[in-house]
Amino acid sequence: MKTGLFERVFERRADVVRATPGRVNLIGSHTDYNGGMVLPVALPIGTEVAVAVTETPLIRIFSSKFEEVVSYSFTDKARGHWADYAAGAVITARKRGLVSRGVDVAIEANLPAGAGISSSASVIVGVLKALRRLGDAALSETEIAQLAREVENAFIGLPCGIMDQMAVAVGRTDCAMALDTGTLAYELVPLPPDLRVCVIHSGIDRALSDGRYARRAEECLEASAAFGHRPLCQLRRSQIEALTDLPETLRRRARHCSAEHQRVLSAIGALKAGQLETFGRLISASHASLRDDFEISLPDIDDLVSDAVALGALGARLTGGGFGGCIVACIKPDRFEAWISALLSRHPRARLIC
Numbered sequence: 276m277k278t279g280l281f282e283r284v285f286e287r288r289a290d291v292v293r294a295t296p297g298r299v300n301l302i303g304s305h306t307d308y309n310g311g312m313v314l315p316v317a318l319p320i321g322t323e324v325a326v327a328v329t330e331t332p333l334i335r336i337f338s339s340k341f342e343e344v345v346s347y348s349f350t351d352k353a354r355g356h357w358a359d360y361a362a363g364a365v366i367t368a369r370k371r372g373l374v375s376r377g378v379d380v381a382i383e384a385n386l387p388a389g390a391g392i393s394s395s396a397s398v399i400v401g402v403l404k405a406l407r408r409l410g411d412a413a414l415s416e417t418e419i420a421q422l423a424r425e426v427e428n429a430f431i432g433l434p435c436g437i438m439d440q441m442a443v444a445v446g447r448t449d450c451a452m453a454l455d456t457g458t459l460a461y462e463l464v465p466l467p468p469d470l471r472v473c474v475i476h477s478g479i480d481r482a483l484s485d486g487r488y489a490r491r492a493e494e495c496l497e498a499s500a501a502f503g504h505r506p507l508c509q510l511r512r513s514q515i516e517a518l519t520d521l522p523e524t525l526r527r528r529a530r531h532c533s534a535e536h537q538r539v540l541s542a543i544g545a546l547k548a549g550q551l552e553t554f555g556r557l558i559s560a561s562h563a564s565l566r567d568d569f570e571i572s573l574p575d576i577d578d579l580v581s582d583a584v585a586l587g588a589l590g591a592r593l594t595g596g597g598f599g600g601c602i603v604a605c606i607k608p609d610r611f612e613a614w615i616s617a618l619l620s621r622h623p624r625a626r627l628i629c
C-alpha cells in the first residue's frame with residue numbers, strides 16, 4: 276500500500292500493513308463442514324490492510340472499493356454492510372484481548388466480492404494478522420484461521436467451514452493445500468510446472484449470505500443426523516443407499532459429500548504422481564456432482580465448464596459456495612492462450628481473474 280491510501284484517508288501513518296491472498300479451491304466443495312478433505316491454493320491476488328490503533332473508542336474502516344469511511348463501536352452487531360468483515364475481525368480480536376483501543380483500518384481490495392475466491396476471509400485474516408502483530412500476540416496461523424471462522428460464524432452469521440480461512444492464512448501460490456478439515460492437519464503439495472490453474476468469473480454474482488449456502492449446511496446436518504451424526508464425508512456410498520427412508524434430497528447431499536471427499540483423496544494422489552489427466556477428470560467429476568447431487572450450479576455455469584473442457588482444459592468446475600461466481604480450470608500452459616481466447620469469445624460475460 277498502500278500506507279499511502281491509509282495516510283490519505285486517516286491523515287497519519289499506519290502501524291502495520293498486511294497482504295493476504297485470495298484462494299481458489301481445486302476440489303473438495305462443501306466438504307469442509309462435513310468432516311472431509313479440501314484442496315485449495317492461494318491466489319497471486321488478494322487484499323492489503325493497513326491498521327493503526329487510535330485514542331478513540333471506535334473502529335473506522337475504509338475500502339478503496341467503496342471510497343467511504345464506516346464507523347462501528349465495539350458493541351455493534353453486523354449490519355449487512357461490506358465493512359462488517361473488518362469490523363467483526365476487530366470486535367472478535369478485542370474479545371480475545373488482542374486490542375484494547377480504537378482501530379482505523381484501510382483496505383485495498385483486489386478480489387471481486389461474491390466470486391467464490393474468499394474476498395471476505397482475505398479481509399478478516401488480514402485484519403487479524405495485523406492486530407496479532409500490533410498486540411504482539413502468540414497466535415499460530417491455524418489459531419488465526421479459527422478466529423477468522425468465528426468472525427464468519429458468530430459475527431456475520433454464515434455457517435461456513437474453515438477451508439477459506441486456512442487457505443488464506445497458511446496457503447501458498449505454488450502449492451495445493453491438502454487439508455483435513457476434521458483435524459486441521461495439512462500437507463502442502465507442490466503444483467507441477469506443466470499445470471496452469473485458471474480462475475474465470477462466470478459473470479454471475481452471488482452472495483453467500485442470501486441463505487442458499489445456509490440451507491445446504493442445514494440439509495447436510497439433517498442428513499448427518501439420520502446417520503447418527505456421522506460426518507457425511509466419512510460415510511460410504513453403500514451406507515447412504517442402504518438407508519431407504521432417507522428423503523431423496525438429503526440422499527443426494529450425502530452422496531455428494533461422501534464421493535467428493537474420496538475424489539479429493541484421489542486428486543491428491545494424482546497430483547503427487549504427476550497424473551494430470553486423472554487430476555483433471557476428478558475436477559470435472561466434482562462439477563457433475565455439484566450440479567446433480569448438491570444442486571448448486573446454474574445452466575450458464577454448466578455451459579462455461581463444459582466448454583472449458585471441450586476446448587482443451589484438463590478439467591474444470593464451479594468453485595466456492597455455489598450459485599454463481601468463479602470456475603476453476605486446469606490447463607497445460609502451452610495451450611492456455613488459444614484456449615482462453617476461444618472460451619471467452621464463446622462466453623462474453625465471463626472474464627479471466629488470474
Ligand code: GLA
Nearest residue numbers: 304305435436437438595596
Ligand atoms: C464457501 C465457504 C467454505 C466452503 C465453500 C464450499 O467458500 O466459506 O467454508 O464451504 O464455500 O466448498
